[in-house]
Amino acid sequence: MKSPRQAMALLFANPLVFFSAVFFLTFLQTHFVVKALHFGAGVLYPYFWLAGFIALAFNVSLIFTQALYASFIEDPLLPEAGRDGLEEIPAALVLCVKNEGEAIVERIRYSLTGNLGPKIHFWLLSDSDASFVEREKEWVKSLKDEFGDRVYYRWRPVPYERKQGNLADWFQGQGANYKYFFVLDADSIIPEGTVFKLLQKAEHPANEDIGIFQSAIYIVHDHSLFARANAIGQFYAQRLYFRVNQAIFKRAISFGHNCLIRSSAFQRIKLPTGILSHDNWDTAVLDREGYRTVFVPDTLSFEEAAQHYLEERSRIKRWMKGSLQGWPILFMSGISFATRWFIFYQIYLYLMHPVLFLWILLGLVCGSRWFGMPLFHGLPPGSIHPLVPVLAFTVLVLYGHKFLLGRTFRDLKRIAFEIGVSTLVSLNNIFYSTLDFFSLPFERLSWRPMAKDPNATVSLGACARELFGGTVFGLTILLWGIFYSPYWILTGLPILVSLILSIPAVYITSKHLAWSSEERASNLIQEEDLTPHGRHQGNA
Amino acid sequence: MAVIKEMPEEEMPDSEESEEKANPASFEEVEKRKAKLFHSKKESFQIFGIRQHLRAALIALALFGGLATYPLIRSVTDTEAVVIPFRIVDVEALVLGEITEVSVRGGDLVKKGQVLAKIADASNELEIEKARSEIAHAEAEMERLNARRIHLFERYESDRSLSKKEAISQDEFLASELAFKDLEQERKELRRERAWLREKLLLLESERERGRVRATISGTVISDVEMKEGTFAEKGKFILSLASEEQRIEFLLRQPDYGRIEVGNPAQVRFYALPGRYFQGEVVQVKHYAESIATHGIKTNAIKVLIRLDDFPQGVRNGMFAKVKIRGRAVSAVDALLRRI
Numbered sequence: 001m002k003s004p005r006q007a008m009a010l011l012f013a014n015p016l017v018f019f020s021a022v023f024f025l026t027f028l029q030t031h032f033v034v035k036a037l038h039f040g041a042g043v044l045y046p047y048f049w050l051a052g053f054i055a056l057a058f059n060v061s062l063i064f065t066q067a068l069y070a071s072f073i074e075d076p077l078l079p080e081a082g083r084d085g086l087e088e089i090p091a092a093l094v095l096c097v098k099n100e101g102e103a104i105v106e107r108i109r110y111s112l113t114g115n116l117g118p119k120i121h122f123w124l125l126s127d128s129d130a131s132f133v134e135r136e137k138e139w140v141k142s143l144k145d146e147f148g149d150r151v152y153y154r155w156r157p158v159p160y161e162r163k164q165g166n167l168a169d170w171f172q173g174q175g176a177n178y179k180y181f182f183v184l185d186a187d188s189i190i191p192e193g194t195v196f197k198l199l200q201k202a203e204h205p206a207n208e209d210i211g212i213f214q215s216a217i218y219i220v221h222d223h224s225l226f227a228r229a230n231a232i233g234q235f236y237a238q239r240l241y242f243r244v245n246q247a248i249f250k251r252a253i254s255f256g257h258n259c260l261i262r263s264s265a266f267q268r269i270k271l272p273t274g275i276l277s278h279d280n281w282d283t284a285v286l287d288r289e290g291y292r293t294v295f296v297p298d299t300l301s302f303e304e305a306a307q308h309y310l311e312e313r314s315r316i317k318r319w320m321k322g323s324l325q326g327w328p329i330l331f332m333s334g335i336s337f338a339t340r341w342f343i344f345y346q347i348y349l350y351l352m353h354p355v356l357f358l359w360i361l362l363g364l365v366c367g368s369r370w371f372g373m374p375l376f377h378g379l380p381p382g383s384i385h386p387l388v389p390v391l392a393f394t395v396l397v398l399y400g401h402k403f404l405l406g407r408t409f410r411d412l413k414r415i416a417f418e419i420g421v422s423t424l425v426s427l428n429n430i431f432y433s434t435l436d437f438f439s440l441p442f443e444r445l446s447w448r449p450m451a452k453d454p455n456a457t458v459s460l461g462a463c464a465r466e467l468f469g470g471t472v473f474g475l476t477i478l479l480w481g482i483f484y485s486p487y488w489i490l491t492g493l494p495i496l497v498s499l500i501l502s503i504p505a506v507y508i509t510s511k512h513l514a515w516s517s518e519e520r521a522s523n524l525i526q527e528e529d530l531t532p533h534g535r536h537q538g539n540a
Numbered sequence: 541m542a543v544i545k546e547m548p549e550e551e552m553p554d555s556e557e558s559e560e561k562a563n564p565a566s567f568e569e570v571e572k573r574k575a576k577l578f579h580s581k582k583e584s585f586q587i588f589g590i591r592q593h594l595r596a597a598l599i600a601l602a603l604f605g606g607l608a609t610y611p612l613i614r615s616v617t618d619t620e621a622v623v624i625p626f627r628i629v630d631v632e633a634l635v636l637g638e639i640t641e642v643s644v645r646g647g648d649l650v651k652k653g654q655v656l657a658k659i660a661d662a663s664n665e666l667e668i669e670k671a672r673s674e675i676a677h678a679e680a681e682m683e684r685l686n687a688r689r690i691h692l693f694e695r696y697e698s699d700r701s702l703s704k705k706e707a708i709s710q711d712e713f714l715a716s717e718l719a720f721k722d723l724e725q726e727r728k729e730l731r732r733e734r735a736w737l738r739e740k741l742l743l744l745e746s747e748r749e750r751g752r753v754r755a756t757i758s759g760t761v762i763s764d765v766e767m768k769e770g771t772f773a774e775k776g777k778f779i780l781s782l783a784s785e786e787q788r789i790e791f792l793l794r795q796p797d798y799g800r801i802e803v804g805n806p807a808q809v810r811f812y813a814l815p816g817r818y819f820q821g822e823v824v825q826v827k828h829y830a831e832s833i834a835t836h837g838i839k840t841n842a843i844k845v846l847i848r849l850d851d852f853p854q855g856v857r858n859g860m861f862a863k864v865k866i867r868g869r870a871v872s873a874v875d876a877l878l879r880r881i
Contacts, residue, residue: 272584333589
């Protein structure tokens with residue numbers, strides 16, 4: 001006998017029901033806005049404004065629906081095989097590196113502890129410059145001393161096709177002997193037992209059609225306010241979006257690292273050359289071959305986040321390049337609707353930055369006294385403007401949806417903190433990601449490795465140099481708004497504040513927190529408590 | 541395809557060996573290996589079916605674009621069309637006087653000629669009474685004269701026969717004749733006066749008749765006339781409005797659609813009061829001037845269009861709303877969108 005909650009989850013965990021709710025909410029918001037808009041003969045700008053609104057309202061509706069779902073949907077847990085004989089399964093932990101610093105050794109050491117077995121090996125696949133090889137060999141030697149002959153090294157003097165080339169090359173040779181391999185990133189930190197947990201899932205006969213088991217990834221070494229907010233944001237994002245997506249679509253998208261890949265699936269895929277972001281292509285091509293990629297919410301792995309907004313911006317630009325380059329996947333034959341939707345949504349999110357930016361500018365200019373033609377109808381006396389409920393809904397969803405996941409007062413405090421920092425700092429993305437987006441056609445499609453330094457800081461001068469443009473822009477539109485469009489300032493206030501205060505805000509949020517690094521060093525229990533999920537999860 | 545199998549202990553890869561195996565000696569070898577492991581972009585577009593889907597999407601997009609710019613939209617729709625009477629007639633006072641009686645109310649159906657109200661002039665009534673009394677007096681006088689005439693005529697005839705027999709003198713006969721002729725003269729004058737009085741009465745009664753406000757057409761009273769009872773009316777003063785029984789549908793044509801509609805275009809009408817029923821008609825008039833209207837607080841100009849229905853349904857009242865759809869000149873979706881006010 002199913003409980004009412006289980007019955008509801010079963011009914012609603014259906015893409016058709018889910019998208020019906022999303023489209024209905026989008027329609028409802030659009031309906032109110034159409035009533036408010038003034039369509040003049042022969043003018044296009046109200047239609048542009050409306051198109052921008054619909055595109056954005058879709059995301060608001062999606063977030064709202066996902067948040068609602070997250071409050072009742074059941075955890076999409078995969079069945080597991082028994083623990084016996086897991087260590088005898090030929091598997092590998094694979095780390096592709098290119099010119100990494102010494103700090104990586106500690107991460108590797110942590111990750112290998114409790115995750116290796118007699119037939120579970122570690123491979124360091126290097127694409128580094130020749131000058132790094134000796135140093136890397138020394139790392140391997142020290143790791144061999146500690147973990148035995150289960151540690152291997154392979155160097156490509158002539159690297160090609162970045163990480164995916166490195167992996168494919170290895171898989172073509174020694175990698176083919178492994179039944180599974182777990183892909184690490186340079187900043188990956190894998191707690192003891194995670195790999196075994198994933199192997200248990202992979203070995204269960206019901207999961208034979210799964211090609212990639214994507215572990216949940218949380219952020220550690222969140223030394224700065226910004227990284228701390230990112231860590232909290234990522235924790236709740238995975239609790240919310242990825243968990244709900246997995247429950248509804250029964251599949252997910254690969255992150256490209258901290259995931260276990262089934263070799264029999266991997267051997268069947270052949271990626272195109274020149275791609276920057278292989279994870280989307282892996283998911284799509286595996287899907288085409290009949291294998292699912294799943295998100296495993298009951299596993300635990302870690303990575304490091306950018307410690308300040310300037311680093312985050314360069315990462316976003318890199319991911320944007322990779323995701324937008326994956327547009328052909330949308331037209332790929334033989335892939336599931338869910339995969340196509342995930343790819344579309346990634347591209348959509350990046351496209352939304354310029355759309356949101358231009359939409360805001362259009363609203364500012366066309367809604368101003370300077371423009372002459374009204375964008376909206378006048379407010380009839382004693383009535384509520386149709387835009388008011390839409391605006392209220394949008395603000396409530398954007399700022400309030402994560403609170404639905406809060407279970408304790410501490411959760412609520414953490415979410416409020418994350419929202420505060422996001423509003424103050426991350427809203428700058430609307431301006432800077434738009435600039436980055438429009439600069440893409442003038443740039444070479446290259447892939448610069450990300451700086452992975454948990455102790456990175458940024459000077460006030462660097463902040464001023466990098467964020468001067470946004471500050472000036474924010475002040476300019478504030479002045480314009482005061483003179484010509486005072487109502488707009490009310491709605492655009494969060495973005496204005498974010499742009500105008502970006503230099504001090506980015507600088508302050510990049511500062512390292514004393515309570516973070518020092519207390520962690522002295523108290524292991526507290527370190528566990530300071531992980532983004534807020535409680536010790538052990539072997540998950 | 542590599543075969544996945546469990547790896548025996550003795551087959552464990554050697555780190556140094558693997559390094560040698562994995563490192564291609566030359567760039568040529570690298571290119572070969574790359575070609576073996578990866579599709580070229582061109583190949584991948586073909587193999588993954590991207591090219592075909594992309595082509596289909598582009599064709600769909602072109603078709604959509606073509607449809608959007610092709611003149612497919614023929615109808616002009618208005619959801620706030622109003623039922624109006626074909627004619628509205630204002631009934632005015634023809635005489636000066638007090639409105640003594642109003643026999644209809646707003647919304648009443650009336651026939652042509654029906655008395656709607658009465659306007660009474662007191663001095664006219666007195667004149668009529670006086671004229672009637674004078675006529676009665678003249679009639680009575682005429683009766684008396686007629687009776688006397690019989691007597692005088694008999695006397696005259698008797699005196700004439702007696703005079704012939706010379707039973708009476710000539711003077712006596714002449715006196716009798718003179719008396720008769722005087723009477724005749726008196727009667728003649730009285731008849732003239734009576735005729736004049738009758739004519740005067742007719743005139744006075746006609747004046748009184750003009751005080752009866754009658755329906756000039758068959759139709760509906762569309763003004764609140766009952767409030768006017770007891771008030772004073774001057775000649776030419778508005779009393780009430782009558783709407784003709786024949787009805788039309790009127791709607792406001794937005795200026796951008798002006799060129800699309802002309803007299804004779806077929807129209808389909810649905811009254812909100814009669815859901816599910818559709819009525820056919822045609823455009824009978826497109827006004828040649830625009831009128832100012834306000835929609836949701838925005839002022840604009842629009843042109844009135846009248847539609848006549850082939851068979852107007854019973855029970856539809858003037859002022860009711862209807863949805864009209866007129867087949868006019870076709871425009872494209874893009875054109876229609878940009879024409880919207």
